[in-house]
Amino acid sequence: MTEDRRRRKGRPKNGPEREIRRQELLDAAVRAIRADGEEVSMDAIAAEAGITKPILYSHFGDKAGLAEALAQQFNGILTQLLIDGVDRTLPTRDTLLAMIDVYVSLIDAEPKLYRFLINGPAASNGRRQLIEDLATLVARDLGQRLRAEGADSGGAEPWAYGIVGMVDLAASWWLDRQTMSRSDLVEYLTKLIWGGLSANGLGTQEPAVVSDLTRRTAAPPRSVRATPT
Numbered sequence: 001m002t003e004d005r006r007r008r009k010g011r012p013k014n015g016p017e018r019e020i021r022r023q024e025l026l027d028a029a030v031r032a033i034r035a036d037g038e039e040v041s042m043d044a045i046a047a048e049a050g051i052t053k054p055i056l057y058s059h060f061g062d063k064a065g066l067a068e069a070l071a072q073q074f075n076g077i078l079t080q081l082l083i084d085g086v087d088r089t090l091p092t093r094d095t096l097l098a099m100i101d102v103y104v105s106l107i108d109a110e111p112k113l114y115r116f117l118i119n120g121p122a123a124s125n126g127r128r129q130l131i132e133d134l135a136t137l138v139a140r141d142l143g144q145r146l147r148a149e150g151a152d153s154g155g156a157e158p159w160a161y162g163i164v165g166m167v168d169l170a171a172s173w174w175l176d177r178q179t180m181s182r183s184d185l186v187e188y189l190t191k192l193i194w195g196g197l198s199a200n201g202l203g204t205q206e207p208a209v210v211s212d213l214t215r216r217t218a219a220p221p222r223s224v225r226a227t228p229t
Contacts, residue, residue, distance in 0.1 A: 022059050025049050026073060029066060030113060038116040042066075064121040071117050071126030075133050078106055082137060092145050092202050097190040099138070104171045104182055111175055118172060131168065135160040142197075151201025163193055 028049035033040050035048075042063055046053045060066040086098045107114040117126050139160035146153035167189055174185050197203070 018059075022069075025051075025056060025059055026066075026069060029070060033070075033113050033116050034110075037112045038119050040116065062121075067117065067120045067122035068125060070113070071122055071129060074110075074113065074117060075126075075130045078103065078130070079133055079137060081106065082134070088141070092197070093190065093194050095141075096194060096197075097186060100167055100189050100193075101182075101186045103134075103167060104174070104186055107171055107175060108182060114172075114175065127168070131161065131164050134164045138164060145202060146200075149201055149203075155200065159197070166193070 025045075029040075029045045032045045032048040036044055042053055042056060045066070046056045049056065056066070060069055081102050082099055085102055086095060088095060090098065117123065120126075135157070139157040142160055143153040143156035146156060170185065170189055174180070174182075180188075194203075
């Protein structure tokens with residue numbers, strides 16, 4: 001039998017079945033990380049998936065490849081939560097508070113996974129991609145609001161990167177220290193960020209702001225899977 005005929009009879013290299021299997025392996029990796037933390041081994045992940053390590057490597061290459069795939073999934077779900085779970089018709093300060101709370105809530109719900117992503121073998125790439133994805137979202141929303149109020153929107157992109165980077169580092173600190181409640185952390189960050197934004201033209205044409213929306217923000221899902229189980 002020729003190589004071409006064998007390939008046609010076998011499973012497509014990038015077919016839907018392989019993608020389904022790949023997602024199953026990511027789910028198994030998340031379960032193993034939840035159990036063992038950021039030091040989880042590939043042996044433990046393979047055992048959780050009920051496969052051998054060579055099969056795991058065939059899908060992701062190595063542990064760094066697996067970590068990058070998990071980071072992409074985490075980033076995508078967080079971005080979707082911010083798009084779907086935050087009411088953009090709220091005053092800007094309330095929208096800001098709600099977005100920060102969604103971010104902190106997700107890492108609070110998945111602390112071991114978050115630490116694996118920021119400290120693991122693909123930490124620098126995963127964190128940089130997270131900042132870029134979220135900053136793009138924030139910059140677009142911020143720029144639209146600044147222009148709608150007749151303010152200078154030229155700083156929207158660098159401000160967005162600064163906001164997302166600060167929130168990420170502060171949330172990471174909070175996850176380790178837990179010296180205040182989540183709602184207090186979110187309010188402190190909102191105060192600081194809003195002070196700068198309002199001084200540059202935001203909020204001048206908006207109704208009075210409700211100071212605390214944390215309890216009204218939708219809780220993040222228990223799983224980081226993009227599709228409900």
